[in-house]
Amino acid sequence: MGIEEKYLRSLSERYPTIAAASTEIINLQAILNLPKGTEHFLTDIHGEYEQFSHVLRNGSGSVRRKIDEEFGNTLSSRDKKALATLIYYPEEKLDIVCAEEENIEDWYKITLHRLVQITKRVCSKYTRSKVRKALPGDFSYVIEELITEKEEVQDKEAYYNEIIHTIIQIGRAPQFIGALSHLIQRMVIDHLHIVGDIYDRGPGAHIIMDMLEEYHSVDIQWGNHDVVWMGAASGHPACIATVIRNAARYGNLDTLEEGYGINLIPLATFAMEAYRDVDCSAFSIKFNTNYNTKDLELDQRMHKAIAILQFKLEGQVIKRHPEFQMDRRLLLEQIDFEKRTVRIDGREYALRDVDFPTVDPKDPYALSPEEQTVMERLQQAFLRCEKLQRHVRFLYSNGGMYKVYNGNLLYHGCVPLNPDGSFMRVNVLGKNYSGRALYDVLDGCARVGYYGVSGKEKRDGQDIMWYIWAGAGSPVYGRDKMATFERYLLTDESMHTEVKNSYYDLLENESVIRRILEEFGLNGRESHIVNGHVPVEQKRGESPLKCGGRLLVIDGGFSKAFRSRTGIAGYTLVSNSRGMRLVSHEQFESTEAAIRKESDILSDTLDVEIFPVRKRVADTDNGSKIKEMIGDLEKLLGAYRDGVIPERV
Numbered sequence: 001m002g003i004e005e006k007y008l009r010s011l012s013e014r015y016p017t018i019a020a021a022s023t024e025i026i027n028l029q030a031i032l033n034l035p036k037g038t039e040h041f042l043t044d045i046h047g048e049y050e051q052f053s054h055v056l057r058n059g060s061g062s063v064r065r066k067i068d069e070e071f072g073n074t075l076s077s078r079d080k081k082a083l084a085t086l087i088y089y090p091e092e093k094l095d096i097v098c099a100e101e102e103n104i105e106d107w108y109k110i111t112l113h114r115l116v117q118i119t120k121r122v123c124s125k126y127t128r129s130k131v132r133k134a135l136p137g138d139f140s141y142v143i144e145e146l147i148t149e150k151e152e153v154q155d156k157e158a159y160y161n162e163i164i165h166t167i168i169q170i171g172r173a174p175q176f177i178g179a180l181s182h183l184i185q186r187m188v189i190d191h192l193h194i195v196g197d198i199y200d201r202g203p204g205a206h207i208i209m210d211m212l213e214e215y216h217s218v219d220i221q222w223g224n225h226d227v228v229w230m231g232a233a234s235g236h237p238a239c240i241a242t243v244i245r246n247a248a249r250y251g252n253l254d255t256l257e258e259g260y261g262i263n264l265i266p267l268a269t270f271a272m273e274a275y276r277d278v279d280c281s282a283f284s285i286k287f288n289t290n291y292n293t294k295d296l297e298l299d300q301r302m303h304k305a306i307a308i309l310q311f312k313l314e315g316q317v318i319k320r321h322p323e324f325q326m327d328r329r330l331l332l333e334q335i336d337f338e339k340r341t342v343r344i345d346g347r348e349y350a351l352r353d354v355d356f357p358t359v360d361p362k363d364p365y366a367l368s369p370e371e372q373t374v375m376e377r378l379q380q381a382f383l384r385c386e387k388l389q390r391h392v393r394f395l396y397s398n399g400g401m402y403k404v405y406n407g408n409l410l411y412h413g414c415v416p417l418n419p420d421g422s423f424m425r426v427n428v429l430g431k432n433y434s435g436r437a438l439y440d441v442l443d444g445c446a447r448v449g450y451y452g453v454s455g456k457e458k459r460d461g462q463d464i465m466w467y468i469w470a471g472a473g474s475p476v477y478g479r480d481k482m483a484t485f486e487r488y489l490l491t492d493e494s495m496h497t498e499v500k501n502s503y504y505d506l507l508e509n510e511s512v513i514r515r516i517l518e519e520f521g522l523n524g525r526e527s528h529i530v531n532g533h534v535p536v537e538q539k540r541g542e543s544p545l546k547c548g549g550r551l552l553v554i555d556g557g558f559s560k561a562f563r564s565r566t567g568i569a570g571y572t573l574v575s576n577s578r579g580m581r582l583v584s585h586e587q588f589e590s591t592e593a594a595i596r597k598e599s600d601i602l603s604d605t606l607d608v609e610i611f612p613v614r615k616r617v618a619d620t621d622n623g624s625k626i627k628e629m630i631g632d633l634e635k636l637l638g639a640y641r642d643g644v645i646p647e648r649v
Helices: 003-014 018-032 049-074 077-088 090-100 104-123 128-134 137-147 156-169 173-188 205-214 224-233 237-249 253-259 265-274 293-320 369-383 386-398 435-451 456-470 484-489 510-519 560-566 591-596 621-641
Strands: 039-042 191-194 218-221 341-344 347-350 402-405 408-411 426-428 431-433 528-531 551-553 571-575 579-585 603-610
Touching: 003 621, 018 621, 039 049, 049 077, 049 104, 049 173, 049 205, 049 571, 049 579, 049 591, 049 603, 077 090, 077 104, 077 173, 077 591, 090 104, 090 173, 090 591, 104 137, 104 156, 104 173, 128 137, 128 173, 137 156, 137 173, 156 173, 205 253, 205 386, 218 386, 218 402, 224 237, 224 369, 224 386, 224 435, 224 456, 237 253, 237 293, 237 369, 237 456, 265 293, 265 369, 293 369, 293 456, 293 484, 386 435, 426 435, 431 435, 435 456, 435 510, 510 528
Parallel strands: 039 191, 191 218, 408 528, 528 551
Antiparallel strands: 039 571, 341 347, 402 408, 426 431, 571 579, 579 603
């Protein structure tokens, strides 16, 4: 028996008769002709969970667009706003309405009819089967009845009115409104792409990860901030120190302590002892409005303590891997403590702080016994944190260094290039890689670093994860250095600059962009690169559309730290059956304001591309899989008819 016959016999268990196989072929052919689902692309979220949650709830403005399409001028702007807010936050808004509305039954009746209309509209481009799978269990039958046109019913209006009346009479209207609202949210986004950097800077990366775990369809292209957290979860000391330092820098230690339950008391105790009488002013905290300033002094000491630990641990990694070519970043050994200077690239620079009580000038990268104890305890805390480990496993199972999806190439940073546009060769564990092969080998190393058994291979994989975070050859970092040391300690601000890879000078070069797409197997004119990592300075006139729209840089300042540069609060790229559009968001006030004041995120839309022919499922990656399945089923039909495989009647 050949492999194909074995496969067909296995397939016959699912489709045991000619009738069953034929029916499935008909179903699949019908699916191929449906409009493609709507994809949303977001990047550089950086822990801004409130805005992220709102953007998912409003479908980057899609919900309000559906309301406008459905009701036009038959509803006032006020009513549309109220309906949109209800869809975004049904439970919270219902609490307010029930307390204020005098005739709640009438309100329920009107609202349910409106929600049913919107639900019909958002579900119209999907198969009944797909909609059915998305329906909430408690109300699946009732919702299906309300959104499905029933030809056999003579008085349709009376039929649907009676269903809604019964829902209200039995006291289930609030729950039903919630179910319809969440279904609408679910159906306006068919698939979500996160193009890197969920972690750091903002306060709620753990909340975002909780949301993504529950999301119906998502993929993630790792950013360098994600990979360093993955490295920390694997137990890598330099990554752990980096994660804690970033959290301390932005006043977000609560993310670690409360969000993940990681015990930072060993670090706090050490910092208060070792840095008791030490000036820590160079290690200030960039705190937000929710930061408790009574912790400021302790946090600064912890900040300095963990920064010094990071410099030491990074030095150890660099010394283990001369192929990284990062010896110029071994700066602790270049400090002249008497002169208060540091030598960088042959020049001396004044330091604003040299009070490093744990640094031995003769062996600057060695950890003191106390530092060693702190790091061992922190390492165990990260390794034993079940929630963090669950989130990181989700990043691995649903993510990677890049993704090719429906003719588009998605990655966070850049494809490292030489000034002439050729692919830059990067040494990874003794071998040179470039282009797609570089992404693939780094992806593999990151997986070994987390999932590998103990030993040199696992440690090398972890060291590579640190390199992905900050190395000059890292595709998701893409700068000549990470100037952390300089930003803290050098008064000469010219040394704070991080020189970008040549890729960023070549974004408008059509031949370069075409070569990158071809490197990843994409040749079509409708293929695009979707790129995050570097904020687009829109307020200075910079466009997110590069190279005639072939490359889309969609970091628009989701992170509050970058909004002064971008002038906006993030982008969403939306790709549906009719084309691609870029949605730029204004700043989100708060969830409370969205509920109480019915304030939405104001967004502007830019058409990136309008497809001359509406895209169908047949034109997608999933469509290709369906076509393969149809081909297999046709072979099964042939086997049944030829008597090679008997029907299982």
